[in-house]
Amino acid sequence: MQLQEFVHDLNARISASKTTGFWSKDDKKRWINTSIIRACNFAPWNFLMHHASHLTEKDKAQYFNPFDYKPGGMLFIKVNDIEHTKVSLARFHDDDTCNVFTIIGDEYHLKPTPDMDDLVIDLYYRRRPVPLVKDTDTPITPEEMDEPIVKLALGICLKKLPNRSNDADKEITEAIALLQILKDREYEEPGETGYAGRATSTRFLNKPTDYGT
Template structure:
């Protein structure tokens, strides 16, 4: 931002806010594979409610396995009423997910496959979830935000944002060309698409 000879005085707080905003914009640009994430938890005996991972993106749950057994997703109403056709189900409720049947013992592995959200960078040592190849685009987006706040620099700001968009599109095109890698490094297998029409109320 200094290299662009901006005239305004911008605090470190401003700069971090623009960087964080730019990271979010970059993550929302496309359906990136790196946002697909696999996390694990352990069951507790007779417990059905567990907290979601801290970086879970609302609406981003893909599927859940408990002790290697996949659970089908259903809505809360069907979950609570028992109106579903599967032996094992899960549902989302606020910042928790619910599973049935509950585990008969502690320590069974829960595999959670979901889309994550970027966590705001606070400290200088914090690392973004975005890959290194996106850094140039993110910096250009942040610079564009900065320049558009400067008198008579709106056109320069738009140029930086357009260049950032072009870089992100190139990265997306490469991802599409490579194909096959969903971001789970081969850990995820799901039969959820087989269930697609089995419970139309979900």
């Protein structure tokens, strides 16, 4: 759903729940964005594993991270189909390292430095939910998550009212149950993590079995 549709749905549920408070549209947008983050943090979802690519520039070693990159979530990089592994900054500068990268601030640095233009850089990373601002913005979450997201947002709203904590907890519990169903279905159904046809390492072609959640 678009942000405006989330707000419309939330408004309808707030009215149906017979709340007595008044909240601005900005309040509701904030609750929706918070709920999207909570849904994304519920499990290591496959849709958060992402592949992007762009081209090198000759003699340029540093490039900006993707706008939706989650800090700490760069898994590995390929340059001209050669896999580069992530290392610390100190290790990056060691003379005996090659085909590596390191993260410095909002940039990643490649070693060796590309010696020509237009080599393909493939990035494999974990995404973060980008806040929805415009009415037509859509989240990175699949549409199956729309219902639990709205329920979480309604739970936030009800928590702000006196004597409505039980109702809020009910909405949140139902949202968590829906997310658990989606998580279980994702693990049960065959499929890839989103890197099919791009990654050659079995780390990214096989579905995970345990993330400690």
